[in-house]
Structures are given as structure tokens and as C-alpha cells.
Amino acid sequence: MKQTNTRAMVETGFVSAIGVILSAISVYLPAFAFLSFFVTPAAIGIIGTKWGRKYSISAAVVTTFLAVVLFGPWNGIPVGLFAAVGVGVGEGNRLSLGTIKRLLLPSIAMFVAVLVTLMAQVYVSGITLSMIDTQMTEQARMIADQALQTNPNITQEQVDLFVKNVDKLATGLKDAFFVAVAIAAVSYSYITIQISIWLGKRLRISIPRFLPIEEWRMPVWSAGLYALGIIGIYGTPHINMDSSWVIAISTNVLLLGSSMCSIHGFAALADLMSSYRMSNKLKWILLGVYAFFFGQALAIFGVIDMFLDLRTRYKARQ
Template identity: 25%
Template sequence: MNQHRMTPLTESGLLTALSVVLALMAVYLPFIGFLLVLFWPLPLIVLVVRHGLRWGLMAAAAAGVLMGLLLEPLLSLRLVIAYAPAGLLLGWAFAKGLSGVKAFLLTIAAAIAGQAASVGLLLLVTDVNPLTMQVELLQSSFDTSLQLYEGMGMSEDTLAKTRAEIEQGLQMLTYLFPLVFIIIGLLYGGVAYVTGGKILKRLGHNVPQFPPVHEWRLPQAFLYLFGFALVGLYWGGTRQIMWLYQISLNANALAIMAGLLQGLVLMHCLFRHFRVSLFLRIVFYVFIVMNPFLAQVVAMTGLIDMIFDYRQRFSARNQK
């Protein structure tokens, strides 16, 4: 039986068309557009793995040109800059046989850089910061809600206190803009890695496996980052050094997130050891994440675990 294999040019054309269709759906379908844009790098991942980085670069450029003709040139350029690097580098990492951790970290770095470059391009061309616009929309929405409560008879003292808390929260959000890029990069990188890996497996390609959850260990640098962030918050807050305060605030939040992840992994190991059912595990995880105090306790435990490695101590004790 004759085996018919598509040429790189044919497959590149099909995957480029798929990228354009995904972009059009992401723009014109408001409710699911945010989800669809997460899958935009997938055709590039497949193309790079099957035919090389050169074909992926050409497909990304061709998709950008077609989207520029069908949509808006600036929008298409921002879309390519924001999402193409993650797809191209993840496909390259899979093709080179890098480990799952290295491929994932490379994808996250590319996703963060792409999102930052996309926002920077919009700011350079239009002098409009989309993150600031979102904060202004939130402020307008809260103002409308407060006016509604005022019409319902809420006291002036309560309204003033609520308004002050909202303004403080929004101001804190503007300080955390750098962390927003990291969170977006983690989201996009994670979706690209998981979905891209599953598609490539279905196509018969070998994909490096990510370590199981009970083997996850974050570096001790996050604990030191947390300590330096506390010092920076104190110095920046007491001496009105705003740039130091903002950097330290983002570093503190990043370290807390890392500690929370490490703490949840530690809990997962304990639940796994005592054979707790999956349903109860999920209930515990959700309850911890939704409770600020418990989340803080788990995060601190996770940060300490980065140095003391409780899992190794538990396993050594059980072997005695």
C-alpha cells in the first residue's frame, strides 16, 4: 500500500489557515474568544515539531499578514507577537527532546516576553496602556455600584469606607502589573504545553513527560526572594521609595504564590501517603485557596519546605 505524506508546504498552509480561523473566532466570538486565543499557538507547535523551526516562522509570518488583511494590522501584529513565541519555542523544545521542565520553563519565558512586548507595542503606537484601561473600567463599575447603593439608602460613612477600600485595592492592583504578566505567561504556557503535548502524542510523536506532582520541588531562591521582598517593602514604605516598594511587592506576591504551590504539593504527598480520596483532596485544596489565612499558612509551610524538605524527612523516617 502506498503511503501518502503531506509535504511541508501543504501542511504549513493548512496549519496557517487554522491559525487565522482561530484568530477570527477569538475576535468575533466575545464569550469564548478568550479561551480560543489560548489555543492559537498549537498549529505552530505541530508545524515546528514535524517540519522544523523555519517552517514555523514562515507560517507565523503568513498568518500575521492574512490576519492583518482580514482584521486590523496592529491587532494582528500584537496577536502574533503575544502568542507566536511560545508556540515556536515549545515546538522547538519538543523537537530537540528537551526535558519537560526545561520545555515548560522556556514556554513560560516566551509567553511572558510575548505578552509584555505586545502591551509595549500598543503603548508605543497608541500611547494607551490596556492594563490601566482595565483598572479604569473596574473603577467605573464600582462607582456605578456605589451610586446604586447610595440610592438604596446606604449610610455615607459606609459608602466612604467602601470607596476608600476599593481605591486602595485598585491602587495595589496597578502596583502588581508586572505580576500580571507572569500569571498570564503561566496560564498560556501551561495550556500550550498540555494541549500541544496531547496533540503531538495523538500524531505519534514522543513528548517529554512532566514530572509527577509528588516530585515537584521549587528552588530555595523563592524563600530568599521572600526575605528580600520583606526588607524592600519596609524600606520602600517607610522611606517613600516607590520603585523599591513596587518591585518588592511583586517579588513578595511571587514568592507567596511559589510557597503556596510548594505547600499544596506537600499536602498532596501527605494525602497520597494516607490514601485520601480524590474528592476530599479537591475539597481541601479549594477550601485552602479560598481561605486567605489558611492559604498564607500553607504558603509559609511551602517556603520552609524548600529548605528543610519535609518529604525527604518523612520518607527517611518511614524507612527506619
């Protein structure tokens, strides 16, 4: 028993040391920051899978503490946010939870960690979420005025349009901030789970099966959310119902619905590509490029697949 505990503590310390080294790399070489943000939580997840919650929490706490001490709170706190995801990943693997629960557990952990960090920053700096859009608009106005003075080809109408667009974007970001954080947390948790599965295979650690994204299907009502969001944003101004709270609710509904439809479309497209026996590397490269440049088309494709079930129809013809 003592030998097992000693081995668990040694491996936990080793993962913590790796986390601190990767944090240093992300601070001094920002281009390699992804190593800290993806590898560290996945390694913490492996510790939690193999040795339990106590050791994964210990690894997360030690890594965060050392990162804060060595690199300051602004560089160390993000390490703690991502380490919380690793704890959730390890706990989901250890309990052999289903795919949805294993995805939601680290996502909730990260969402709560972001909220706590945000409240701490508000307390320290005094800058609240409601002030972000005003500051962004003022900054955009300053940049536009400087460009107007230095570039004779820029007109006042172009400056006003630029500021108006920035103000609209900032307001939308403020209104949908929490939904955007939740979606980002789910996306990040999924990537971390996939990395932990890859590490588990290399280390010969048994990890419960996680449903491949090709088999994912979003509920049909997500298309309804997508439609309601579009109607709320683009339709209510024509009937004089475009109040601030209607636009805020519509923005959140649209973001949630479009994200779910995009996931469904991504899964359907991945499944169809797999049917052509395309190599995994080429498939994921094409999917990444398509998702980056044609995200809205991906959501529309997801809605079409929800109602027409293109995957089943295609496979039935093979």
C-alpha cells in the first residue's frame, strides 16, 4: 500500500513539474502556449484516471500554485482554469461515466473556475462586464479618429460605420458572454478528453469508450433554437420589438442553437468522409478548414441532416 501511494505521489509530482515547465514555455514562447493549455490538463486527467480524485486535485493545486509564484497571477491563474478541466476529465474516466456526463463534468468545472476568476478580477480591477462594451467602443473611436487624421482616403462615414460595427459586436459579446464561455468550455473539454485518451493508449491505461464524434446527433429542437434566434435578431426590428432584452435573449438563443447545429453538421460531415475511407489525418484537416471558413454553412448542413438523415440514407445506398 505504501509503495502504491509513493508511486502515485511521484507520478503526481512529475506531472506537476511538467505542468510548470510547460507554463514557463507558454510565458516565454507564446507560440507554444498550446502545450500548456492542452497537455497539462490531459496529463492531470490521466493521474485522476489512474490514481483517483485526490491526486488529480493535488496535481492541479501544486501546478497552479507554482505557476502563480513563478510567473505571477495573470500567467498562473489560466493554468488553474485548465487544470480544473483535467480534474473533471480524470473523474469522468474513473467513474466510467457516459459520453455526455464525461463531457459536461470538466466543462462545468471550467465554467465555474472562469466565473470565480472573473469575480476576482472585477474585485481587484473594478472593471465589470457591463463596462467592456463601452471601453471597446471608446478604443475603436480613438483608433478610427487617428486613422482619419493620418489617412486622407478615409472618410467620416467609414469611421462612423467602423465604430458602429464595433459597438454592435461588443454589445453582442457582452450579451452572450456566459453562453460563449459555456460553449468554449465544452469545446476545450472535448479536446482535452481526446488527448487524454491518446495518452492513455500510449501508457496502456484503460479508459472507458468515448463516443466518436461521427456518431454524435443533436436533438431536433436545436434547429428550433437556431430559427428562433434568427427571427429574434433579424425579424423583431420589423415589428418594432427590438428592445435590448429581446435582442440579448435572441443572441444567446442563436449562439446556442447555431453551435449545436454546427456540431451536428460537423459530425455528419465527418461520418460521410469516413464512409469514403478517407485517411484520418486528411479528414480532420479538411474538417478543420471547412469549420473555420464555413462555420455557418456547417450549421445549415446540420439542420438538413437532422430532418433528412443524410447519413442513414447514404449508408443504405452503399
